[in-house]
Amino acid sequence: MTDAGKIIAGIVLFLVIVTSPMWYQLVSGSTPGAPKLEMPVDVTDCVEGADYMRAFHMDLLNVWRDDVVREGDRIHVAPDGKEYDKSLSRTCMSCHSNKDAFCDRCHDYAGVKPYCWDCHVEPREQP
Amino acid sequence: MNALYAFITVVILYLVVYLGVGRMGLETFFGVVIPYAAIVLFLLGFVFRIFGWARSTVPFRIPTTSGQQKSLSFIKNNNLESPHNTVGVIGRMALEILFFRSLFRNTKAEVKDNERLVYGPDKWLWAGALVFHWSFLVVFVRHYRFFAEPVPGFILGLQSLDGIFQIGVPVVYLTGAALLAGVTFLFLRRVVIPQVRYISLPADYFPLFVIMMIAGSGLLMRHFYKVDIVNVKELAMGLVSFAPSVPEGLGFIFYVHLFFVSVLFAYFPFSKLMHLGGVFLSPTRNLANTNRVKRHINPWNYDVKTHTYEEYEDEFRDVMREAGLPLDKEESVLPLEKE
Numbered sequence A: 001m002t003d004a005g006k007i008i009a010g011i012v013l014f015l016v017i018v019t020s021p022m023w024y025q026l027v028s029g030s031t032p033g034a035p036k037l038e039m040p041v042d043v044t045d046c047v048e049g050a051d052y053m054r055a056f057h058m059d060l061l062n063v064w065r066d067d068v069v070r071e072g073d074r075i076h077v078a079p080d081g082k083e084y085d086k087s088l089s090r091t092c093m094s095c096h097s098n099k100d101a102f103c104d105r106c107h108d109y110a111g112v113k114p115y116c117w118d119c120h121v122e123p124r125e126q127p
Numbered sequence B: 001m002n003a004l005y006a007f008i009t010v011v012i013l014y015l016v017v018y019l020g021v022g023r024m025g026l027e028t029f030f031g032v033v034i035p036y037a038a039i040v041l042f043l044l045g046f047v048f049r050i051f052g053w054a055r056s057t058v059p060f061r062i063p064t065t066s067g068q069q070k071s072l073s074f075i076k077n078n079n080l081e082s083p084h085n086t087v088g089v090i091g092r093m094a095l096e097i098l099f100f101r102s103l104f105r106n107t108k109a110e111v112k113d114n115e116r117l118v119y120g121p122d123k124w125l126w127a128g129a130l131v132f133h134w135s136f137l138v139v140f141v142r143h144y145r146f147f148a149e150p151v152p153g154f155i156l157g158l159q160s161l162d163g164i165f166q167i168g169v170p171v172v173y174l175t176g177a178a179l180l181a182g183v184t185f186l187f188l189r190r191v192v193i194p195q196v197r198y199i200s201l202p203a204d205y206f207p208l209f210v211i212m213m214i215a216g217s218g219l220l221m222r223h224f225y226k227v228d229i230v231n232v233k234e235l236a237m238g239l240v241s242f243a244p245s246v247p248e249g250l251g252f253i254f255y256v257h258l259f260f261v262s263v264l265f266a267y268f269p270f271s272k273l274m275h276l277g278g279v280f281l282s283p284t285r286n287l288a289n290t291n292r293v294k295r296h297i298n299p300w301n302y303d304v305k306t307h308t309y310e311e312y313e314d315e316f317r318d319v320m321r322e323a324g325l326p327l328d329k330e331e332s333v334l335p336l337e338k339e
């Protein structure tokens, strides 16, 4: 085989790159599996069903934003008939008051960084 | 017709996931077995193909006429287009692999109004290919967030750059849209231009359709039929840590995405997609143009016993001088010494 050294080096590099998630997992030693989230203690229901919230909460927030800013419509009616103020800081964060241990923990795991907090106020740490 | 064959194949593959996951609930088979099989086939197939090529003989260096080669010192040479050393070869390879230098040279011949044949530049294929390949790479790299915990910082940086216009929530990634646009363009090029349609085979359309399915299902999954990303990551991390588990409630659209990705990977080594590895082995790109500077001897030449004239003269010098025959060495050396 001509240029055996270069070919083998190239193939090894290729294999390492393609299988890099495996090595990364070995080196970082992280446990696969979803992070533990801090759930609200005094309430049992979110503004929508939990399954829906897990997949669609960003769309809900987007709809809320448009409703409030463009239509002036501030009332969200939950499936159980309860009414909520359509607000990021005042509604979501009143129940999910620990942003670090809820929103951020999940977002860090999924690798998302919402830019909302450039403007919106995050709740302060409870003393 | 050829496009139709490829299309029907893709429809059949879609029916396979539809029946498998949508109807029969074979989540583990489609979420674990098929992806593992696909990646094994991809890696082994890829390595075999490369070794196959590496075993074949390297041809004589082929100078391409796109640049002045290195010769006399007062003639300016072009070390990128016609390199004479390793640095130049690396430069030419980098231009080829990163920016598709030779596609940039693409020309088209057209018969203009009064039957004149006109040659002109044609940069559309180059531009389309560049958009398609670069967005594919960025999308591919961004997916690392599903396979790495903690997510590396450069992935987050790439994501925020990719979503810089902050269109909608979740933000539209420019490369995701560009990938779909790029692959659609490459497909349209094949069906719209008659000459290109004539030479297009099912094997040309099939990868385009598969990538359309992947990009389409990915975009749908991000913006319309949501799936729980945390579950996706659990599945992905399970695969890379060899402790696969299939979370409940992953949407059907995710399995479509994953199945077509598996199809692409499994199909890869057996198809023209191997140009990913092949481009590194292109003789007209990766061999320095040193035809004049160095003597290249055919490696499998029969080892012929030679007796050059020089050696012949050395052997018979005295006899030749006595016989009054002209001698190369003495004649060329002596006059110089007399001066």
Ligand code: HEM
Residues within 6 Å of the ligand: B136, B139, B140, B142, B143, B146, B170, B173, B175, B176, B177, B179, B214, B215, B216, B217, B218, B219, B221, B222, B223, B227, B229, B232, B236, B254, B257, B258, B261, B264
């Ligand atoms: C050849 C490989 C792949 C290509 C070209 C591809 C392409 C895409 C594209 C274009 C999107 C749209 C959103 C974006 O631009 O990021 C997307 C989304 C997505 N892909 Fe892939 N994909 C590939 C492999 C995979 C694999 C192996 C998985 C399994 C873990 C996966 C899971 C997902 C998920 C879950 C989404 C939705 C992301 C979100 O909602 O933010 N993809 N994909």
